[in-house]
Amino acid sequence: xxxxxxARLPGDGLIExxxxxxxxxxxxxxxxxxxxxxxxxxxxKRFYLECLLCTDYGEYLELVYFFNKHLAPSRxxxxxxxxxxxxxxxxxxxxxxxxxxxxxxxxxxxxxxFSGHPNMAYLFLHSGIDHYPLRKDRVPVxxxxxxxxxxxxxxxxxxxxxxxxxxxxxxTHGVLRVVLKMDxxxxxxxxxVLGYLHRMHEKMAENRTYQQFLPNTGRMDYLGAMSFNLxxxxxxxxxxxxPVPERAQSVRIIAxxxxxxxxxxxxxxxxxxxxxxxxxxxxxxxxxxxxxxxLEGVTGSRLTYCYFRFGGLYNDVDDPFxxxxxxxxxxxxxxxxxxxxxxxxxxxFRNRTRGIGTITxxxxxxxxxxxxxxxxxxxxxxxxxxxxxSGYDALDFTVPVGGRGDALDTYVVRLTEMENSLRIIExxxxxxxxxxxxAEKVPKKLKPPPGDLYHVVExxxxxxxxxxxxxxxDRPLRMKWRVPSFSNLMVFPxxxxxxxxxxxxxxxxxxxxxxxxxDR
Amino acid sequence: MLDLARANSLWPVTxxxxxxxxxxxxxxxxxxDLDRFGAGVFRASPRQxxxxxxxxxxxxxxxxxxxxxxxxxxxPKWVIAMGNCAISGGPFVFEGQxxxxxxxxxxxxxxxxxxxxxxxxxxxxxxxxxxxxxxTGSRRFPRVExxx
Amino acid sequence: MPAMVNALLEWASSDAGKMIxxxxxxxxFVVVNALLLTWxxxxxxxxxxxxxxxxxxxxxxLIQPIADALKLLGKEILTPARADKPLYYLAPTLIxxxxxxxxxxIPFDATLQVTDINVGILVILAFSSISILSILMAGWGSExxxxxxxxxxxxxxxxxxxxxxxxxxxxxxxxxNSFSLKEIVEKQEGLWFVVVQPVAFVxxxxxxxxxxxxxxxxxxxxxxxxxxxxxxxxxxxxxxxFFLAEYxxxxxxxxxxxxxxxxxxxxxxxxxxxxxxxxxYALVFVIIWLRWTYPRVRxxxxxxxxxxxxxxxxxxxxxxxxxxxxx
Numbered sequence: 001x002x003x004x005x006x007a008r009l010p011g012d013g014l015i016e017x018x019x020x021x022x023x024x025x026x027x028x029x030x031x032x033x034x035x036x037x038x039x040x041x042x043x044x045k046r047f048y049l050e051c052l053l054c055t056d057y058g059e060y061l062e063l064v065y066f067f068n069k070h071l072a073p074s075r076x077x078x079x080x081x082x083x084x085x086x087x088x089x090x091x092x093x094x095x096x097x098x099x100x101x102x103x104x105x106x107x108x109x110x111x112x113x114f115s116g117h118p119n120m121a122y123l124f125l126h127s128g129i130d131h132y133p134l135r136k137d138r139v140p141v142x143x144x145x146x147x148x149x150x151x152x153x154x155x156x157x158x159x160x161x162x163x164x165x166x167x168x169x170x171x172t173h174g175v176l177r178v179v180l181k182m183d184x185x186x187x188x189x190x191x192x193v194l195g196y197l198h199r200m201h202e203k204m205a206e207n208r209t210y211q212q213f214l215p216n217t218g219r220m221d222y223l224g225a226m227s228f229n230l231x232x233x234x235x236x237x238x239x240x241x242x243p244v245p246e247r248a249q250s251v252r253i254i255a256x257x258x259x260x261x262x263x264x265x266x267x268x269x270x271x272x273x274x275x276x277x278x279x280x281x282x283x284x285x286x287x288x289x290x291x292x293x294x295l296e297g298v299t300g301s302r303l304t305y306c307y308f309r310f311g312g313l314y315n316d317v318d319d320p321f322x323x324x325x326x327x328x329x330x331x332x333x334x335x336x337x338x339x340x341x342x343x344x345x346x347x348x349f350r351n352r353t354r355g356i357g358t359i360t361x362x363x364x365x366x367x368x369x370x371x372x373x374x375x376x377x378x379x380x381x382x383x384x385x386x387x388x389x390s391g392y393d394a395l396d397f398t399v400p401v402g403g404r405g406d407a408l409d410t411y412v413v414r415l416t417e418m419e420n421s422l423r424i425i426e427x428x429x430x431x432x433x434x435x436x437x438x439a440e441k442v443p444k445k446l447k448p449p450p451g452d453l454y455h456v457v458e459x460x461x462x463x464x465x466x467x468x469x470x471x472x473x474d475r476p477l478r479m480k481w482r483v484p485s486f487s488n489l490m491v492f493p494x495x496x497x498x499x500x501x502x503x504x505x506x507x508x509x510x511x512x513x514x515x516x517x518x519d520r
Numbered sequence: 521m522l523d524l525a526r527a528n529s530l531w532p533v534t535x536x537x538x539x540x541x542x543x544x545x546x547x548x549x550x551x552x553d554l555d556r557f558g559a560g561v562f563r564a565s566p567r568q569x570x571x572x573x574x575x576x577x578x579x580x581x582x583x584x585x586x587x588x589x590x591x592x593x594x595x596p597k598w599v600i601a602m603g604n605c606a607i608s609g610g611p612f613v614f615e616g617q618x619x620x621x622x623x624x625x626x627x628x629x630x631x632x633x634x635x636x637x638x639x640x641x642x643x644x645x646x647x648x649x650x651x652x653x654x655x656t657g658s659r660r661f662p663r664v665e666x667x668x
Numbered sequence: 669m670p671a672m673v674n675a676l677l678e679w680a681s682s683d684a685g686k687m688i689x690x691x692x693x694x695x696x697f698v699v700v701n702a703l704l705l706t707w708x709x710x711x712x713x714x715x716x717x718x719x720x721x722x723x724x725x726x727x728x729x730l731i732q733p734i735a736d737a738l739k740l741l742g743k744e745i746l747t748p749a750r751a752d753k754p755l756y757y758l759a760p761t762l763i764x765x766x767x768x769x770x771x772x773x774i775p776f777d778a779t780l781q782v783t784d785i786n787v788g789i790l791v792i793l794a795f796s797s798i799s800i801l802s803i804l805m806a807g808w809g810s811e812x813x814x815x816x817x818x819x820x821x822x823x824x825x826x827x828x829x830x831x832x833x834x835x836x837x838x839x840x841x842x843x844x845n846s847f848s849l850k851e852i853v854e855k856q857e858g859l860w861f862v863v864v865q866p867v868a869f870v871x872x873x874x875x876x877x878x879x880x881x882x883x884x885x886x887x888x889x890x891x892x893x894x895x896x897x898x899x900x901x902x903x904x905x906x907x908x909x910f911f912l913a914e915y916x917x918x919x920x921x922x923x924x925x926x927x928x929x930x931x932x933x934x935x936x937x938x939x940x941x942x943x944x945x946x947x948x949y950a951l952v953f954v955i956i957w958l959r960w961t962y963p964r965v966r967x968x969x970x971x972x973x974x975x976x977x978x979x980x981x982x983x984x985x986x987x988x989x990x991x992x993x994x995x
Binding site for chain 2: 125126128129131133167174175195196197198199200203204207208215216219222223266281282283285286288289302303304516
């Protein structure tokens with residue numbers, strides 16, 4: 001398949017690249033005129049657009065596209081150089097739905113104009129901003145672009161009216177605002193408005209050293225903070241070739257899986273609260289408290305962890321942690337029957353979620369959907385299995401898949417994932433090796449070699465991609481976080497068209513969004 | 521007497537912005553029950569609430585929404601700023617920052633500040649008790665002095 | 669002085685006096701009931717959720733509802749600028765009319781009934797439709813899209829569930845051969861009607877929960893979707909009136925269920941009124957229990973349950989009862 005792509009491309013543009021150092025398999029440099037054909041070619045070969053980002057190198061802007069294939073990983077990095085004074089590129093949002101929002105984001109942060117894009121309004125930033133934030137120099141926004149960016153103004157029409165879902169939610173979604181165009185109780189169009197929690201993480205990454213950025217990773221996704229921590233640490237270790245001792249790897253697995261269980265539990269409680277059942281919310285918080293106690297004993301924080309360091313852990317695990325984890329695992333196995341009876345067997349719950357928000361595999365591919373939502377559509381893609389990291393390849397666990405892609409399937413997939421996590425924790429605890437928990441001779445001032453790296457981990461919400469460009473200083477030149485909630489939210493306008501308002505809330509809940517990681 | 525009634529029946533409006541919101545929810549849950557003090561009913565509509573707990577970072581895009589909600593609440597109303605972000609911008613203040621309101625007290629008057637990133641649910645409970653003390657003038661439980 | 673007292677007593681024992689005394693008693697009962705139910709709801713919810721609920725405010729949190737009420741009284745009264753003033757002001761007061769009228773005909777005991785109208789149940793059913801009107805007024809007058817959607821949902825829901833409500837009460841009326849509530853209770857001397865008409869009891873209960881807008885049928889005030897539904901824009905005492913009406917409604921439907929199916933105030937040993945209150949509050953407890961257990965039913969599923977499920981079933985029940993009575 002990759003041979004076919006090579007054959008269709010002119011010359012020898014496709015270069016093979018060492019995967020362990022770079023995180024992608026092939027690199028290709030292209031020009032603006034050839035990009036739409038390339039995108040169509042990748043679409044034909046059933047690739048999905050993993051990420052689209054832009055880097056400011058000073059003399060030029062570089063657009064980077066990552067294409068990958070589910071279940072047959074062959075990541076291709078396509079680059080496009082742009083002139084910083086007049087950056088224009090063709091839009092591929094007609095081919096890949098996911099490109100639409102990525103291009104909007106790049107437009108408002110870098111000023112790159114995408115020709116052929118249907119709607120270039122502000123996605124993240126507010127209208128008072130007068131420069132392109134992620135450019136290295138302060139480049140002001142020209143007035144014609146300002147008019148284009150500020151063009152989102154829903155106005156009333158005959159027979160339909162606009163309603164805002166948010167940004168203040170009576171549920172736990174966080175600050176997401178969705179503008180719904182309603183016809184009675186039915187939704188004609190849904191347009192999410194983001195950026196209410198834009199905390200400038202990517203700009204901070206360029207201003208902070210790699211160590212100083214560690215606390216930020218926990219705040220990006222506060223429910224799955226361990227996995228974000230893990231992603232950052234693994235990416236930098238891979239970039240600087242720092243070996244990690246086995247004990248640290250096992251403990252990292254245990255901590256991340258505990259975090260995954262607590263994140264899924266909170267999702268369960270919040271989803272049911274959205275649907276109106278307020279009691280399971282309290283039961284899941286009760287279970288979570290046990291996990292939080294165990295993790296607090298060893299990390300010091302309850303929610304936004306910063307436990308991993310480059311080369312190992314912050315401090316070693318002790319007996320209370322191991323005993324506590326064992327007790328928690330034992331208790332959690334018995335709780336599943338409670339959730340089965342209370343929730344899965346509940347006829348009202350099943351009626352509310354069966355057949356709601358069905359995602360087809362084609363939609364999942366076009367929008368780059370990730371995580372349990374992807375698995376519920378039938379694609380058994382889990383980054384812990386496809387690109388194993390930190391010792392996951394030695395463990396034995398399955399990837400749960402749903403049949404239909406509706407909300408009930410995402411629920412069942414997440415419940416099964418919790419059971420899998422318990423099994424993983426049991427295995428990791430059984431084979432916890434002795435030895436050091438921190439690598440020796442990790443330099444205090446980390447100066448990675450120049451180059452770029454794309455690293456992927458599996459967070460509770462899906463695949464997280466971290467792209468680091470290093471220019472040999474102790475701060476990254478560019479750090480891009482490809483977050484799963486962003487691509488999951490992209491499919492929401494498609495799914496909610498023509499549904500009832502109550503269904504839209506059910507669909508939104510089943511996507512398991514955490515807004516700070518979308519807004520970064 | 522009216523103050524006593526108000527202090528014992530503070531109804532918060534659900535205004536969770538970021539990470540601190542999860543700790544606020546944890547404070548309302550079974551382990552650190554907030555309903556004991558009468559503050560259990562989180563009203564969704566600001567018109568029926570009298571306490572706003574600002575949990576999380578306030579960005580410039582969110583600021584007008586926050587002030588609108590505050591003005592929709594009927595007086596008497598109180599505000600608790602929970603977490604470092606609401607107090608003074610938190611860990612997101614850096615030179616060249618373009619989207620942060622450094623502290624919610626730049627927008628609305630705040631009664632109690634609860635520091636932490638995120639503060640423990642017990643800290644939020646202490647903030648509640650402090651607010652009750654501010655309203656009524658006397659404290660419900662005696663203040664715990666440091667033991668170490 | 670004694671002449672005035674005598675005159676007062678004479679007037680009090682007349683019909684008009686009894687009526688006034690009854691009304692005052694009913695009002696007092698409504699207030700006490702609402703206070704009790706707010707406390708009970710939070711306590712029961714707390715215990716079901718493995719926590720305690722209000723505890724600090726007085727022993728066992730019993731003074732909590734009084735604190736809530738005082739606080740709500742002391743709130744600033746806001747009116748949205750664009751609200752339709754007459755509708756907006758009238759809605760909370762109008763929602764009380766059906767409640768009070770229903771209380772007039774409910775027999776608390778053999779002698780404790782404000783007045784026994786011989787078409788008692790028709791009075792209750794007719795006036796309960798007015799509550800829908802007040803919800804619509806609240807929703808429309810608030811000039812708020814969420815309120816309007818909540819009000820519209822509520823109207824459809826209430827219209828749909830009025831019919832099974834009526835149809836499930838008809839077999840009992842046929843069995844007792846009267847519309848008067850007192851006579852219906854008297855007819856259950858040896859055998860409660862729930863034994864003869866279990867299907868009607870279940871249908872009535874479901875329809876009643878839907879009429880009072882409680883979970884699983886609380887779409888009009890669906891918190892996670894519509895902020896707070898039709899009473900979004902109400903604050904302070906006006907909001908308290910909506911709350912009060914909801915809890916009183918809960919008691920009334922339970923009281924009607926008790927009267928029609930569970931024998932009213934009949935029972936050995938204890939005085940009748942105690943039995944009546946016991947049975948009614950047991951049903952109220954079940955309603956509160958349902959709220960904290962089940963998620964919300966979706967709107968079209970709600971209407972489906974009513975039109976395709978409950979109404980045919982109620983009709984069938986009615987036909988069977990009529991047929992059996994004739995034989």
